[in-house]
Amino acid sequence: MPPPGKRGTALRIGASPARAKSRVWGRLAELRGPGVPARALDARALAALAANPGCRRRAILDGAGVDKAALAGALGAPSAFGQSQFAFMRGNAFEARVKADGGAELLRLVHQKLDPAAEPPQEPHVPDLAAAGPEGRTARTALALREAATAGGWTLLDHPMLALEVAGSPAFLEPDAVVVHPDGSWTVVEIKSFPMLDGAADPAKVGAAARQAAVYVLALEEVAGRLDPAPRVRHHVLLVCPKDFSNLPAASAVDVRKQRAVTARQLTRLTRIQDIVDTLPDGVCFSPELPAEELTAAVETVPATYAPECLAACELAFHCRARSRADGAVTTLGRSVRAELGGLTTVDDVLAAAHGEAGDPEDPAVAALRRAAALRAEALASAGQEAVPCH
Ligand code: SF4
Known part of the structure; x- marks a missing residue:
């Protein structure tokens, strides 16, 4: 049984593929909001979607035909996209x-x-x-x-x-x-x-x-x-x-x-829209007519994988960057930094590991951070300054 308030797999159980598909289409229309027409996915959007295949948020918004530029404006973080x-x-x-x-x-x-x-x-x-x-x-x-x-x-x-x-x-x-x-x-x-x-x-x-x-x-x-x-x-x-x-x-x-x-290759890695729809709570709607707090809560129901590259490719980038920064997520610093840090996903985790307050010393990322922190302290000491923890 799916958890209460979640869309389960009933779309596929006992339903013909055609019925399941039409129910998904109906659900996607609900996500856009009453009377809001679907926005066509163009090749530019598809190429951007393929560039960040792990982002479920973008996948569901594009799949439902949500106008992301209008959504970003309604969230209070208008996109810098568009042609004059x-x-x-x-x-x-x-x-x-x-x-x-x-x-x-x-x-x-x-x-x-x-x-x-x-x-x-x-x-x-x-x-x-x-x-x-x-x-x-x-x-x-x-x-x-x-x-x-x-x-x-x-x-x-x-x-x-x-x-x-x-x-x-x-x-x-x-x-x-x-x-x-x-x-x-x-x-x-x-x-x-x-x-x-x-x-x-x-x-x-x-x-x-x-x-x-x-x-x-x-x-x-x-x-x-x-x-x-x-x-x-x-x-x-x-x-x-x-x-x-x-x-x-x-x-x-x-x-x-x-x-x-x-x-x-990236398009084959995209999560099926139907599978994302199945995980959304009832009543979620991304209509730009809704108040900003309600929209923020709706957008937060879908996980995102923000990276600085989003700034050049997705209308929601300013919103996702602000949330990512507020969470202290290291992806804000770039995918390569994120990859180097292994299991340390927040800035707080990284600082705690560097100061020896958390983390497995056998972990190469933790060991490298501690070595870097020691070198920094040493350099500051030789310059006659006291090492101040960086926060
Ligand atoms: S800006 Fe947000 S929604 Fe758009 S691709 Fe990046 S993380 Fe996903």
Whole structure:
């Protein structure tokens, strides 16, 4: 029997998979709050989720489609994420320019950077991918890819919709474009508004774009795997950026094999959404309409694994950092420090171990801390100062 007030495993006992799934979907809707629409999980969010696969808090919030930026604001710790309206409009204008004339310039860049031996793109096929809802658009995209694989020539899919199963639930993803080459292979295209200066862009931004593109590659591979013969999904993607602060496009082929392998491995490590839902007390709700204290209590029902990397990847980072600091958790100092300290998980534990008040002297971390504390005391003594315990 599950403990009182906890959701048990009844979802799966005696229930058909379809019924269990619909009950999970119902529970996820309750978590968002009445009338709050689900926020789609995009590839950027998925890549960030895969970068911290141990964080159940992020997994359930993303799985339920909670707007984390709104939640962070309601918790009193607004995120520093988001694009200015101006940057957003500039990005859209650049993308429209790159895709103008039926994608002629975009296909020229794909041909030049990734497939120069193929016939030059002339009169490419640009199928209409419009359909109702994300499921309809996903099916329409799969059909267009299947047709393009056998039609030959170049095909440009503008904003296709792909589905990827994440933690037992489907996530719908929308790459900027997918190009089908004359040999039937598929390439992901990412169009970004950060500049490429003298053929090179900011490595951190390129890395983030590569992680995002790797998620699209994984989703495309799922589509390809359902075709016979399965088309090749290229592991070099095309990154298109403005050239030297102009509005002209510059492109670079980016190898995402490493990011693809890491993301695939991390996604398999995510705890199933249904399993997290099962552990939540009744009545938990993350609606940004709720008072801050109630929301804080709700968020605390799901364990988190904060690390400084969250600051660049998750809207809840300021909230989780504050809680982590208040708890004295050593993860606030970084994953590498946390790993070095073994079983010592709080700053108080570390100080007690260093001062010989706690900890197993045989533990290498404890021994290293005591040696460091002794060296510090010795150094201060030789400088004529008294060692003051650091707290
Ligand atoms: S900021 Fe919080 S919720 Fe987001 S990934 Fe980090 S620990 Fe998890």
